[in-house]
Amino acid sequence: xxxxxxxxxxxxxxxxxxxxxxxxxxxxxxxxxxxxxxxxxxxxxxxxxxxxxxxxxxxxxxxxxxxxxxxxxxxxxxxxxxxxxxxxxxxxxxxxxxxxxxxxxxxxxxxxxxxxxxxxxxxxxxxxxxxxxxxxxxxxxxxxxxxxxxxxxxxxxxxxxxxxxxxxxxxxxxxxxxxxxxxxxxxxxxxxxxxxxxxxxxxxxxxxxxxxxxxxxxxxxxxxxxxxxxxxxxxxxxxxxxxxxxxxxxxxxxxxxxxxxxxxxxxxxxxxxxxxxxxxxxxxxxxxxxxxxxxxxxxxxxxxxxxxxxxxxxxxxxxxxxxxxxxxxxxxxxxxxxxxxxxxxxxxxxxxxxxxxxxxxxxxxxxxxxxxxxxxxxxxxxxxxxxxxxxxxxxxxxxxxxxxxxxxxxxxxxxxxxxxxxxx
Numbered sequence: 077x078x079x080x081x082x083x084x085x086x087x088x089x090x091x092x093x094x095x096x097x098x099x100x101x102x103x104x105x106x107x108x109x110x111x112x113x114x115x116x117x118x119x120x121x122x123x124x125x126x127x128x129x130x131x132x133x134x135x136x137x138x139x140x141x142x143x144x145x146x147x148x149x150x151x152x153x154x155x156x157x158x159x160x161x162x163x164x165x166x167x168x169x170x171x172x173x174x175x176x177x178x179x180x181x182x183x184x185x186x187x188x189x190x191x192x193x194x195x196x197x198x199x200x201x202x203x204x205x206x207x208x209x210x211x212x213x214x215x216x217x218x219x220x221x222x223x224x225x226x227x228x229x230x231x232x233x234x235x236x237x238x239x240x241x242x243x244x245x246x247x248x249x250x251x252x253x254x255x256x257x258x259x260x261x262x263x264x265x266x267x268x269x270x271x272x273x274x275x276x277x278x279x280x281x282x283x284x285x286x287x288x289x290x291x292x293x294x295x296x297x298x299x300x301x302x303x304x305x306x307x308x309x310x311x312x313x314x315x316x317x318x319x320x321x322x323x324x325x326x327x328x329x330x331x332x333x334x335x336x337x338x339x340x341x342x343x344x345x346x347x348x349x350x351x352x353x354x355x356x357x358x359x360x361x362x363x364x365x366x367x368x369x370x371x372x373x374x375x376x377x378x379x380x381x382x383x384x385x386x387x388x389x390x391x392x393x394x395x396x397x398x399x400x401x402x403x404x405x406x407x408x409x410x411x412x413x414x415x416x417x418x419x420x421x422x423x424x425x426x427x428x429x430x431x432x433x434x435x436x437x438x439x440x441x442x443x444x445x446x447x448x449x450x451x452x453x454x455x456x457x458x459x460x461x462x463x464x465x466x467x468x469x470x471x472x473x474x475x476x477x478x479x480x481x482x483x484x485x486x487x488x489x490x491x492x493x494x495x496x497x498x499x500x
Contacts, residue, residue: 229443
């Protein structure tokens with residue numbers, strides 16, 4: 077389990093980008109301008125367009141998606157921006173403002189799992205997945221500029237993938253649906269990068285809408301729903317506490333958890349753990365080897381927590397999420413065992429300071445904690461967590477306030493408005 081602190085120039089630069097607050101959104105603040113200008117300097121000429129794909133916070137429903145279960149993520153205002161231009165010669169040229177300042181040059185025909193390493197594997201994997209699916213795509217010049225912190229459990233990798241997916245969809249006129257784009261991005265991460273993730277991160281990045289949480293059924297993501305998530309209207313705020321402990325889902329621990337869940341489902345004669353109802357849990361646990369019991373208990377109870385959270389939000393009672401978050405963290409800590417001292421401390425310190433509930437979000441082994449707080453308590457809770465980290469000798473956390481934002485989209489040129497209906 078890799079929990080290395082990122083003490084490089086990129087992490088230092090991010091310190092000035094994140095604080096209690098949110099990044100601006102929409103075209104009016106000129107967000108498309110910087111990547112478009114850099115693109116011109118790198119590649120000569122203007123890009124065909126600029127697209128944005130967000131990171132995500134999962135409210136509840138962790139490690140359930142690869143068990144065909146349920147999740148409830150929101151998209152963040154923090155996005156990966158992509159300036160892109162199609163090419164006709166089969167070259168794929170990649171550059172990141174957060175990278176080593178070099179242009180990575182590949183050929184679409186030469187893309188294969190294992191052929192590309194590092195951050196470039198994520199966008200290259202999407203192009204590979206599209207070609208493998210038979211879509212008539214070619215090369216492109218791609219410049220990325222991301223405000224999604226790396227290693228924080230906020231799906232920076234999915235934001236990279238989904239930015240490419242939506243850009244290629246437009247550049248090559250594919251007209252794929254949101255779930256189809258998400259599946260393409262997931263295949264890139266599974267088969268090209270080698271991380272056996274579920275589909276939740278990619279669905280959140282593509283299909284979330286502003287002001288709502290995505291009610292995801294991972295078995296049939298095409299049937300996802302949007303649940304109103306109006307925190308401000310109910311006097312609440314959602315803090316994201318980046319512990320600055322990096323996590324690496326490709327190091328084997330994540331794959332071992334998934335394999336354990338699949339083994340448990342097979343022993344129970346089920347297609348997936350999603351098919352085990354809560355009332356059948358006690359009997360199922362008695363029938364399983366001891367090492368599989370906590371995994372199954374987490375998945376089944378976590379699916380139930382998603383269902384309860386959706387009900388509370390539809391009733392307009394977002395404050396009721398507090399205990400649900402706390403229960404979810406306890407399950408991730410004690411049953412799934414994917415938390416770490418820093419995430420445990422952040423969750424505990426936030427709740428001791430008055431948060432209604434807090435839990436680790438993301439795959440685990442580091443990353444971020446979310447805390448639901450009353451409006452006006454942000455500084456007190458954030459200060460308490462920061463003080464607790466200082467007392468423990470940990471690096472100061474980064475804290476931002478999250479609002480449910482829009483999914484992946486084109487920023488420039490502005491999408492044409494729908495044509496008015498013809499008079500009947």
